[in-house]
Every structure is written in C-alpha cells, then in structure tokens.
Amino acid sequence: GQNIDQPTEMTATEGAIVQINCTYQTSGFNGLFWYQQHAGEAPTFLSYNVLDGLEEKGRFSSFLSRSKGYSYLLLKELQMKDSASYLCAVRADTGFQKLVFGTGTRLLVSP
Amino acid sequence: EAQVTQNPRYLITVTGKKLTVTCSQNMNHEYMSWYRQDPGLGLRQIYYSMNVEVTDKGDVPEGYKVSRKEKRNFPLILESPSPNQTSLYFCASKGNYGYTFGSGTRLTVV
Numbered sequence: 001g002q003n004i005d006q007p008t009e010m011t012a013t014e015g016a017i018v019q020i021n022c023t024y025q026t027s028g029f030n031g032l033f034w035y036q037q038h039a040g041e042a043p044t045f046l047s048y049n050v051l052d053g054l055e056e057k058g059r060f061s062s063f064l065s066r067s068k069g070y071s072y073l074l075l076k077e078l079q080m081k082d083s084a085s086y087l088c089a090v091r092a093d094t095g096f097q098k099l100v101f102g103t104g105t106r107l108l109v110s111p
Numbered sequence: 112e113a114q115v116t117q118n119p120r121y122l123i124t125v126t127g128k129k130l131t132v133t134c135s136q137n138m139n140h141e142y143m144s145w146y147r148q149d150p151g152l153g154l155r156q157i158y159y160s161m162n163v164e165v166t167d168k169g170d171v172p173e174g175y176k177v178s179r180k181e182k183r184n185f186p187l188i189l190e191s192p193s194p195n196q197t198s199l200y201f202c203a204s205k206g207n208y209g210y211t212f213g214s215g216t217r218l219t220v221v
Contacts, residue, residue, distance in 0.1 A: 033210070041214065
C-alpha cells in the first residue's frame, strides 16, 4: 500500500524558519513533490526531489533521504502569505506517472 | 499562458441529476488526471488518462466516468450524483516539468 505522513498543523511567527516533515512508505518511488495550496485554490508546485540531498530555491528548500523514506520542506524568513497547506506527494511507479498525496500540513504564520 | 481550465468553479446539484465537469489543457500534455479533495483525506485520484482513448481507474473511481476523445479535454462525468460526492475536484495534467492543476470545482450534491 501507499502511506504518506505529515503533521496536520503547524504554527510559526513571521520572519522565523519552519520545517515540515514528510515520511513515506510506497510500493515504488520515482520522485517526491512539495506543493503549496491556499484554501480552496489549486495546488502550486514548490519543489521536486528525486535524488538524496537538498534542493534550494529562494526561501524554500526541500530535502530527501530515500533510504529513510523521509523528506522535509524548509521555509525561511516566513511571511504572512506563507500561511497555507503544504502537500507532500510521491510519484509511485505502480501507476504510470501517478502522484500519491499526503493529507497536507496546514501552516499558520502569525505576526 | 499555459494552463488547465476547469468549469464550473462552483456547482450545487440534486441527487441523481447527471452532470459533467469539463477540463481542458493547452500544453499538449498526454497525461491527465482527476482528483477529489476532502478534509482529512487529502487528494485522491479518481481516474487518469495516459493519452487519447486510454483511461484507467484511480483509487476512488466509483460513481464517476471519464472520456478522452481528444488530447486537450478530459471531462469528468457523474451519471447519478450522490451526497457523498460532495467534494472539491481538481483536474491535473503532467508535462516534462511536473503537474499543473486546474483551479478546482467545488461540487455540492443535496
């Protein structure tokens, strides 16, 4: 089966750093995605990791360890607009190009 | 602009009345997919299509149909909607650089 776990909710303060963790157990693995989703809106792409290590893109970084089935999304210099849900998704090769999503982590950034 | 267009954005309907949610992409992507999103359950795949005339079931296909007669369009059909199909629906297409989602359709079945 496919299982992706991430915390339900996190809170942080404007200007701070927050790390959102994701662990996965899937029958196959062909990459991990992070998406940002504001309430009622479409998910938008943040990052993609297929090899172990850290990918940095501006204020956002994503890390992957395939041997541990673990990833995290790091958000620096938090802004109010970063309040959103963050979705971890794995491309499991049991289905052609299929993405399996975690339930998402709702991040609330306060002043 | 590269995009996935879904319509309608909001829909309230009654149990048993057939409806279609349209999805169109202008990126010439081969792979398209439908997801539903429910609180506490995340995004779950309903159906997907690898190319024209090639469709297959996802994780929660019961009560839904799809068709792929041309590459750009991938409509989702609810032949006899029921209240448990009240949800937020997203269409997505996949290109070389990841997945693009439509803006969503919030469906309420009463």
